[in-house]
Amino acid sequence: MTSDDAPPPQNDGWLVCLDDYVEGALSGQEMDAFEDELFARAAGARRDEDTAFFDAMARNAAWLARHAFGFRGGSTRQEVEALMASGRRRVHLMDLGAPGPKQLSAWPEGTQIVVTRVGVDLRGTTDVQVDVSFDGQTPIKTFRDCEYDPTDGALYAVCHEPLARLAFGQPRVVAQVTAVRAGQREVVGVYDARRGAP
Numbered sequence: 001m002t003s004d005d006a007p008p009p010q011n012d013g014w015l016v017c018l019d020d021y022v023e024g025a026l027s028g029q030e031m032d033a034f035e036d037e038l039f040a041r042a043a044g045a046r047r048d049e050d051t052a053f054f055d056a057m058a059r060n061a062a063w064l065a066r067h068a069f070g071f072r073g074g075s076t077r078q079e080v081e082a083l084m085a086s087g088r089r090r091v092h093l094m095d096l097g098a099p100g101p102k103q104l105s106a107w108p109e110g111t112q113i114v115v116t117r118v119g120v121d122l123r124g125t126t127d128v129q130v131d132v133s134f135d136g137q138t139p140i141k142t143f144r145d146c147e148y149d150p151t152d153g154a155l156y157a158v159c160h161e162p163l164a165r166l167a168f169g170q171p172r173v174v175a176q177v178t179a180v181r182a183g184q185r186e187v188v189g190v191y192d193a194r195r196g197a198p
Helices: 012-023 028-043 047-065 077-086 161-168
Strands: 091-095 100-104 113-118 126-133 139-143 155-160 172-181 184-195
Touching (some): 077 113, 155 161
Parallel strands (some): 091 113
Antiparallel strands (some): 126 172, 172 184
16 A cells, blocks of 8 residues: 555556446447547657556566466465565565554555455355445445455455555545355455555
8 A cells, every 4th residue: 555655546547448448338439539549648758657557567467367366356375475485576465454444555666566465354254245445435346256365264465566556546445345144244344544644
């Protein structure tokens, strides 16, 4: 997560448009305009910043895709420890601990992979879901069918740094963890993380 002296989130709207483009959610006119913008960015003054951002994202995504945990909804502690011990990527582990208010802190310059540990105990539950919002009310992303570590029940999320920066660069990030236990969905924990004092 980032602190007040960390770089602000970049390309928020651009990334949303790119996602819509890839998913085929744009109209024909919007698609044409977006493709024109792609060519303009490749040839124009904005090339360096945007190209570096998306190149880093693409490289790390391709690397993560070769690992079983890379695009699952959660990893195990053993997988994370193996990733960190491999030395093949600069990994930062951010342990959020127990639910509650949290203070966002910066990760080291040059970090390539951000691992977030969410210290809940999900053992004995199914259908784990994490709803993320920037205001505590309106989810902007829902992670479904998340896997948790079998030894302590914690969630380990592995994310490449450009996307982690987009999320954790926000002034406030709220994550609500829910799961089904004994046939009933329950709130396991809520994390309210902000830049500055909790």
